[in-house]
Amino acid sequence: MNDQPIVMQAAEGASLTQIASRVLNRPLLLHPTKAEIILQVLQGRLPMDGAKMEGLRPNASRFMGSATDDEGRRKSYRVANGIAIVSIVGSLVNRGSWIGANSGMVSYEGLSHQLREAAADPSVTAVVLDIDSPGGEATGMFTIAEQVRALAATKPVTAYVNDMAASAAYGIASAATEIVVSPTSIVGSIGVVLTHLDRSAELEQKGVKATLIYAGKHKVDGNAFGRLSEAVQADLQTEVLKFYDQFVGLVDRGRAAMNDTTIRGTEARTYIGQDAIDAGLADRIATLDAVLSEQSTTAPGPQTQRTGFGMTKTTQAGAPQAENAGITEAQMDAAVETARAEGMATGAAQASARIKSILTCEEAEGREPQAMVLALDMDMSAEDAAKVLATSPKSSGVASIESRAAGEPEFGGDASNGFGSASDKVAGGWAAAINNANKRFG
Numbered sequence: 001m002n003d004q005p006i007v008m009q010a011a012e013g014a015s016l017t018q019i020a021s022r023v024l025n026r027p028l029l030l031h032p033t034k035a036e037i038i039l040q041v042l043q044g045r046l047p048m049d050g051a052k053m054e055g056l057r058p059n060a061s062r063f064m065g066s067a068t069d070d071e072g073r074r075k076s077y078r079v080a081n082g083i084a085i086v087s088i089v090g091s092l093v094n095r096g097s098w099i100g101a102n103s104g105m106v107s108y109e110g111l112s113h114q115l116r117e118a119a120a121d122p123s124v125t126a127v128v129l130d131i132d133s134p135g136g137e138a139t140g141m142f143t144i145a146e147q148v149r150a151l152a153a154t155k156p157v158t159a160y161v162n163d164m165a166a167s168a169a170y171g172i173a174s175a176a177t178e179i180v181v182s183p184t185s186i187v188g189s190i191g192v193v194l195t196h197l198d199r200s201a202e203l204e205q206k207g208v209k210a211t212l213i214y215a216g217k218h219k220v221d222g223n224a225f226g227r228l229s230e231a232v233q234a235d236l237q238t239e240v241l242k243f244y245d246q247f248v249g250l251v252d253r254g255r256a257a258m259n260d261t262t263i264r265g266t267e268a269r270t271y272i273g274q275d276a277i278d279a280g281l282a283d284r285i286a287t288l289d290a291v292l293s294e295q296s297t298t299a300p301g302p303q304t305q306r307t308g309f310g311m312t313k314t315t316q317a318g319a320p321q322a323e324n325a326g327i328t329e330a331q332m333d334a335a336v337e338t339a340r341a342e343g344m345a346t347g348a349a350q351a352s353a354r355i356k357s358i359l360t361c362e363e364a365e366g367r368e369p370q371a372m373v374l375a376l377d378m379d380m381s382a383e384d385a386a387k388v389l390a391t392s393p394k395s396s397g398v399a400s401i402e403s404r405a406a407g408e409p410e411f412g413g414d415a416s417n418g419f420g421s422a423s424d425k426v427a428g429g430w431a432a433a434i435n436n437a438n439k440r441f442g
Contacts, residue, residue, distance in 0.1 A: 075121075076114045081296035082125040084118040086111065092136025092168050106133070108140035111172075112147060119151050126156040126295040129176060130288065135167025138192060138243045145250055148175040156295065160288050161185040166270055170281070171247060174254035179282040180291055187276040190251055191268025192243045194236055199224045255280055357382035366394030 078085045090106045118124050129148070151157055152175065159165065159173035161181045166189035173179050173187075181187060203210060203225065210225040221232045228236075248263050255263075257280030266279065276282040286294075355375045358364065363386045364371035370392050374385040 076110075076117050079124065080292055082123060083292055083295045084114075084121065084124040084127045085292075086114045086118065086127060086129050088129055088131045088133050088169060088172065090133060092133060092141065094137045094140030105136070108137075108144050111144055115144070115147050115151055119154065124155065126158070127151060128288075128291060128295065129157065129159045129173065130162050131159055131165045131169055131173055132162050133166070133169035134164060135169050135171075135189065138168065138247075141168040141171050142246060142250060145172050145175040145254075148172055149254070152177045158291055158295065160291050161187055161282070162288055167191065167268075171250055174251045176254075178284070180284055180286050181273055181276055181282045182287065183273040183285060185276065185282070186270050186272055187281045188266060188270040188279075189268050190247060190263055190266055192240045192247065194240050196222055196228055196236070197224050198227050200226050354382050358385045361386045361389070363387075363389035367392050 075084075077087075088106060088111065092108060093105050094108050115127075118127050148157055157176040159176035159179045161173065161179065163182060163184055164186040165173045165179075166186060170188060170190065179187070212220045212223060212225065214220050218232075218235075222228065222236060248260060251263050252258065252260050262280065266281075271279050271281055273285060277284065358375040359368075359371050361371075361382065367389050370389060371385070374380055374388065378385070380388070
């Protein structure tokens, strides 16, 4: 089908001045090459007199799958076999409804809308982020990354690098369930850049002199009408480092194969294909078609858990498929029987310890008949039995447990010598002890 996802049309009159306001004197999570290109495009094209420039008209990108459901309703993304394909193509800006594909930019607010819709769409079982971006603005990226992380908790999210995920784009990808690359994908550039343009020489050549009238010592820090002072440059460097620390923390949280030290150790380098996997920046190599096919055949629900560089799929029952593959039914039955036998042995040991604790506790002295009943005929814990015995009156002249046991038959022997009648004698005292305990603890 040739239908396109819904695209909000921008109002006429958007200008390069608006674009410049998003990239100059602002911290950017952007690949250096892309930053250089943007500056070259803006150079000499920014009006000094506020003249209006021709507006940029957005143009919808083409995706795989269909942008309409079975009832003909339009979506903000394409769907292929229950997989939502969210495209992230171009440089990233925070709020850019006024800009579109012709400018090579995409907005975080648009991505946020697509992710919310995919999360709420019952026909979507998984999401693929189709990424080809050098990065962009720092502000806004962290919110999108957290939104991706929240979505991945309910539906698998695969970040497919097709064919660049640098800086802010990688920050978004790092929050996905997994990152898949092609052999030529460019990944990384975990760093921050802030650009300042000194246009004083240009203005002087044109005979223009700017005068800034302001209130507040730092109100015009970083203006384009002169060189940066050392103090202002230091302040801007501090701002860049704060964004960098947040960026490193974001990637550290999303990538189990990396940590703060290894992330900083990349020094904002980019890695290609297998090198990205070796560095822990990606998980595996595959094609986009293969990723869509895999997600389409995977039952809804299971989430991917990172275990180092590899990936282990977890079933809905919670057992890793890779770990029980190849176990025969006989082996499983044997394991169950072993566990059952170990459980019975453990239970017997615990029961023996309980009986011994009751019969030898301090409270059992002089209350041996009650202690015998509590230990052998009841399921009461040793601690509770001791409390009950403490409330029961002691029997005068009662023989010790050892002497009484000497005159009684062994368990399973002949009970004709009166063992049964002895238990009957105990019952009355036992009932009285229970009543006393109920009055005391109840």
